[in-house]
Amino acid sequence: MLYTFRSAIGKVGVVSYPTSVEIVSKNPIPIGTYVAIPFKTLDIISGETVECCAIGVISLTSYRRLIPISPTATASESIGIEDDMLRYAPSIARIIALVRSRDRNNLSIEIPNVPPPPDSEIYLAPPEILSILFSSKKENSIKIGHLLTRPEVEIHININALTKHLFITGTTGSGKSNTVAVLADRIASYGGTVVIYDVHGEYSTLEVGRDVRKISIEYKMNLLEIPPKVLARMIVPEGGATVQRMLVSRALAIAQKVFKELRSRYGLTEKAIENFTTIVKELIKESKSILETSLHRSMFGEKPEVDEPEEEVSTETIDINSKLIDLFKKFIKKLIEGYTEQYGESAEKACTKVDEFFENAAISFEAPSINTLLGPSTLVVLNVSLLSDEQKDHVLKIMLDELLWFSKSKYFTGDPQPILVFIEEAHIFLSTAKSTISRYSIERVAREGRKFGLALGIISQRPRNIDLNALSQVQNFVFMKLVQEADQQAIMNASDMLTEDLARSLASMGTGEALVIGEWVGRFPVFVKIDKHEGKKIGASLDIAEIWRLHRSRATTKMYAATSEATKDFEELFS
Structure with a gap:
């Protein structure tokens, strides 16, 4: 033997x-x-x-x-x-x-x-x-856990193989977000750059290693940095509303040009508000025909002389950013209203869509570009939980396009900076049931990103709802507990290495247990117990029984206290 x-x-x-x-x-x-x-x-x-x-x-x-x-x-x-x-x-x-x-x-x-x-x-x-x-522990590897049922055998993954992308799937509570936390923290500790597209806001409180620079931002859209056509589709998402979308896109292009010039001259200051207010007042009082003159004066320093407008523009808002957002919206609407005679009801509907967008969207002209946040040993958590699903879709497209451009420019200037991007709830963006704005950007990064060091980590609890074409470039997998036969069949179609008996075995997986497959873990599929990330505070299932028990205990204590006080007052009254 x-x-x-x-x-x-x-x-x-x-x-x-x-x-x-x-x-x-x-x-x-x-x-x-x-x-x-x-x-x-x-x-x-x-x-x-x-x-x-x-x-x-x-x-x-x-x-x-x-x-x-x-x-x-x-x-x-x-x-x-x-x-x-x-x-x-x-x-x-x-x-x-x-x-x-x-x-x-x-x-x-x-x-x-x-x-x-x-x-x-x-x-x-x-x-x-x-x-x-x-247990292929090497300089280019990180530990993710140990062999299931064999704690003495550590499991390491090859960081270089991540350029061939990663798919993590499992039912709710199976340990997906813990797996993401372990990978993100340890890759950043190794010196890597990681971005988490946080759909539910569960990574904002993630505690990471002392060597990691964590940046958690509550994402707000900077309307000056989003291409007008993309932003117009966010404001007017209906496929048949082409005229409304065209009017919004035209207005945005002009508004962005003017506002960027004002920002470059005055910054985000009261002076910028003063100049921008003047332009809006002039548009409100005069007809659209003076638009070009107004823009020219604003951009080249000639302050237009105007009388008091018939309609006042309120700038009594909370701060400068809020004032600028309010003026930006009024400017866009006034530009669109200039087309009312030509386009009638479409212009009116476009203005209504603008109002709805500004009322519900999270906006800030101070929001930084994600490229300015990247660096070695950095974890960027982009919290988009305040956005609607449609807005998350558009923002994801914008982010991935920016990151791909950044990766290419770094690569061609001889200073490559590899980035791993985790996308939570990927079935929202890669749905088999509907087309999404971000799908093309995700697929493009999957095709081109490997050459420039931009890798994807796609996470979903519903593999059956994900378009398999989008996963065709993925070669690394973490399969956690999956009970539904449709989900098991979907992942079998996604990975050539996953046999039917292995797929069926996933129904018996416990929390934190996974079948790991792909080049990043070696030639053989491996059952792994993923390490628990102690800094992951949000995302685990609540102990609702304990919470309710504590609430009942507190309520009972308060009731006894109130009863005791009432009894004391009663005795003093009749003593």
Whole structure:
């Protein structure tokens, strides 16, 4: 034998293939258990007998009776047979590797190509072999956890393989966000740059390592940095409202040009408000025909002389940013109203859409570009939880386009800066049921990002709702608990390495347990217990029973206190 094994836990059954074997044992072997099957085989080329050891993982387990029970069957004890003798536990082991050697110092890990003989004994896989297969700790790797059921075997992933993108999926509460937190923190600690597109705001309070610079921003749209056509589609999302969208796009193009000039001259100050207010007042009083003159004067320093307008523009708002947003909205609406005679109802509807957008959207002219936040050992959490799904869709497109441009420019100037972007709730943006604005940007980064160091981490609890074409470039996977057959079928279609029995085994995964597949973890699929990130405060399921118990306890304490006070007052009154 290549290694000394402990006592056997079962034997190879009737059926044995190079990639899977049937195991018969007295008791069920838990799913995810790694087993070793030592046997000898004949090398048909050299004619020599070679020692082999098949390494497999239990992907299906069950219990059966040798004699089926019928309504008329007598109890096993009454016929003198112990009940244990009538039961056995068949299992299926997926063979992941074949270890060959003529001696212990000359091991070779090969793809399984010969089956173990029936009746071969089954043992727990020794940690020495498992470490060779899975624990590839190198300078370019980080630890993510340990082998399921074998804490002594650490699992590391190859950081360089992340350029081929990553997909993480599992049901609610399976541990997806904890996995993201572990990867993001440790990659940033390694020196990497990580961006989390935080759809639910659960990473804002994430506590990271001391070597990591964490920047958490509550995303607000800077309307001066978004292309007019993209912003117009956010304001007028209806596909058939082309005229409304065209009017909004024209108005935005002019407003952005004017406002950028004012910002460059005066900054975000009261002086900028004063000049911008003058332009808006002039538009309100005069017709659209003076627009070009007004713009020219504003941009080249000539302050237009105007009388008091018929309609006052209120600038009594909370701060400068709010004042500027209010003026920007009025400016856009006034530009659109100038087209009322030509486009009639479409112009009126476009103004209504502008009002609705500014009322509901999170906007700030002070919001920084994400590219200015990037750097080594940096984790940027972009909290977009305040935005609607449509706005999240548009903002994701803008962010990915910016990051791709940034990565390309850094690459071509000889100063590449790799970035890993995690996208939470990806089924919103890569839906099979509807088209989204960000889909093209996601697919473009998936196609082109690898060359420039821009990698995607796609996270979803609904793999069946994700367009598989969008996952065609993804080669690294973390599959956590999945119960629905449609979800299991979807991930089987997404990964060539995922067999049906492994996919079905995901239904029995516990919290934090995962099947990890892809180049980043090596040649073989591996069941992993993901490390728990102690700095992840939001996202885990609440202990609602404990919360309610504390609330009841506090309420009871207050009631007793009030009753005691009332009793005291009553006694003092009649004493």
